[in-house]
Amino acid sequence: MENIPLIKKEDDIAQIICERTDILDGDVIVIASTIVGKAEGRTFSLVDIVPGAEAVEFSKHIRFTPEFIQAVLERSRECLISSPVLLVEMKNGHICINAGIDESNVEEEILLELPADSDASAAYIGKGIESYTGTQISVIITDTNGRAFKRGQTGVAVGVYRIHPLKDWKGQKDLFGKELKITEEAVADEVAGAANLLMGEGNGGYPVVIIRGLKLRSKDSASVKEMYRSDEEDLIKKSLKYLRCRV
């Protein structure tokens, strides 16, 4: 969508979208977490933060202030890497750099955090859109994240409404009738990445993208937590935690 205004606290994102475009049944409305955070007033200033001992210790080995590190740690369940980047596991299981705290596209000195519960935010906006339009749609709230082994960031889903993050191919057959080994496709992240190609990062960005025609709406409720691995399941997370215990 090319006509989303600058979003401010208490704006009704569902209404803003519905006033500006037609929504059809089955649309996936992809929304940048930045504008959701702004509408929810999730901005803060480092001036108000008192760093603890761990944040002060970490600050000796990374280019961040103790106040910024404290802000990241307060939003995290556990820190996986503390230098030269801050890689943390957030309370809902999402693993990312700096707990998703963002300095871009907000005013000087002000930081923006992710919605506290992005699934809930997606559901709130999704139900709003359905109520304004009488349609049945899905919502994905996105952020941009780096990844292991490769440079570059991609759009990823941090909150979903009525779209399961994983599509199950189990039991389906390949071209020669053999059962497929690849059973879970991370469709919400693929949709988030596709939308990110159109969103852009800068001042000409489009924070809302509508993906049409994919037939991914779920009948039951959905959560990004469905794709986060437990410590036991994730060898890489386990390795990082093992190393941290020994540093």
Place this chain on the structure above:
Amino acid sequence: MENIPLIKKEDDIAQIICERTDILDGDVIVIASTIVGKAEGRTFSLVDIVPGAEAVEFSKHIRFTPEFIQAVLERSRECLISSPVLLVEMKNGHICINAGIDESNVEEEILLELPADSDASAAYIGKGIESYTGTQISVIITDTNGRAFKRGQTGVAVGVYRIHPLKDWKGQKDLFGKELKITEEAVADEVAGAANLLMGEGNGGYPVVIIRGLKLRSKDSASVKEMYRSDEEDLIKKSLKYLRCRV
């Protein structure tokens, strides 16, 4: 594209695509590595493989035969995790499970490997399409890969022609005139993921997807290697290698 036939050895993929659809300047032709591997005859049977000592040792801790493990190791520079999955770094720097060897969508007893140099394969097909049609296009060869921390697989780029895997946002300004911190967007992987939503994994799959309108064609040559991190740059790779030395 809905009308790609079953691909066999020595098929001309560029010709097959151009005979079946119109190609426009700037199109990104996304092609599943499966059909590129088949056209290049990159199938093999485990019967012909003689496992070495390392493969025999690994087979005690993983559900694969020594022959399959040997096939993976022969295509790898280094093994990062050897149980309960085989995560390897391939010779060009690509990190993936099982060195990308695939049992799906090929005949019984036959395995399919990735093209030996997917950038070269992408360039060969891309130049073929340009020569048949007189257009200027880009090509991405894709595979599906898992990722750290999250369940589910996504489409990723394993070979590119005339599209840089990373888009540089450096120097661009955000909404409030501040310089952007996120400087590299992994566009080739985002396009690969978008295409994967349409490709599917099973017998109704579409191995060729055309993405139009993105303006991502590069003037100079491009390689997937641009996005692979060095050992020093990648903390997670470094951690895994550190742990392997101590197992």
